[in-house]
Amino acid sequence: MSIAYRHHDVVGVNVDTIAFCARDMQWNRLAECAHNLSSAHVAGFKATYIKNEEFQYHGRHQHMSSSVTSGQLVRNMTDGAFRYTDRPLDISLSGQGFLAVETPQGIRYTRCGQLDINDQNELITFVDQYPVLNKSLSRIQLPDRIMKNINFTREGAVIHNKILNGLHESQVIGELGLFEFNDQHHLKNEGQHCLIAEEDGIISKHTIVTQYGLEQSNISSVEESVKLVKILRSYEQTEKLFKTFEDMRKKQLNSSSRNV
Numbered sequence: 001m002s003i004a005y006r007h008h009d010v011v012g013v014n015v016d017t018i019a020f021c022a023r024d025m026q027w028n029r030l031a032e033c034a035h036n037l038s039s040a041h042v043a044g045f046k047a048t049y050i051k052n053e054e055f056q057y058h059g060r061h062q063h064m065s066s067s068v069t070s071g072q073l074v075r076n077m078t079d080g081a082f083r084y085t086d087r088p089l090d091i092s093l094s095g096q097g098f099l100a101v102e103t104p105q106g107i108r109y110t111r112c113g114q115l116d117i118n119d120q121n122e123l124i125t126f127v128d129q130y131p132v133l134n135k136s137l138s139r140i141q142l143p144d145r146i147m148k149n150i151n152f153t154r155e156g157a158v159i160h161n162k163i164l165n166g167l168h169e170s171q172v173i174g175e176l177g178l179f180e181f182n183d184q185h186h187l188k189n190e191g192q193h194c195l196i197a198e199e200d201g202i203i204s205k206h207t208i209v210t211q212y213g214l215e216q217s218n219i220s221s222v223e224e225s226v227k228l229v230k231i232l233r234s235y236e237q238t239e240k241l242f243k244t245f246e247d248m249r250k251k252q253l254n255s256s257s258r259n260v
Helices: 013-038 221-258
Strands: 048-058 065-075 082-084 091-094 098-103 106-110 115-117 123-125 150-152 157-164 167-175 178-180 187-190 194-197 208-211 213-215
Touching: 013 048, 013 221, 098 194, 150 208
Parallel strands: 091 213
Antiparallel strands: 048 065, 082 213, 091 208, 098 106, 098 178, 106 194, 115 123, 150 157, 157 167, 187 194
16 A cells, blocks of 8 residues: 655645555455454455555645555456365366355355265354355255265266166256356455355356365465565555654644744
8 A cells, every 4th residue: 555645735635544454454454364364264265456556635735635545356267276185075166166055144155165065964064154145046955865976067966866767867866056146346354164145146047066075265475464564564665654744643633832
């Protein structure tokens, strides 16, 4: 983040605003980077960062202006690396799509493809035990004891393989609901595995499902750690700058009161 100001505008309201915004921005970047680091081990987690956007504040004279950068949360939707697990209920997603899950707070979205089957023979997430939903946002009901005989197609169809009278038979018993969003900015992190959407998702036609493995997070712990240190140093410098502006403003006010 860059902060530019003119000396003669230091005691004005604009610079106070700049210092406050700068400190707030650095704090948000610090919190986002720390969240990325803590989620680097989570399957399918997507890194987020704050995109800097510069806007202008004009001083008391037109030739005086100050600038401060504000931020918009951006999600990195590049695919994470594929890790083979040899587990039938582990799936990896490639593309822009998310799985829809049913939580006590409502429908949420996730890229974590580590799945399981509950006592009601419903397809659920392994970690949080949330029911996985189909395209109609209904739960996916499975036949009894099929874990070793279940397959997922690239398009997300759930297949039950069985042998009947010596013949191999495959039956479609469900379909994963794969959803994507026109604007990723409308997705907000809720914990490490789920996202809450501010708009309805649309059915994804280009997301590919791969069975027997998980998508890793797309976060580099080393790069994120280096970034965290840089942001922390920048935050400390911004905090000092903010204090300097506060001290100068107080001196100006004290000087004005003595002249009254």
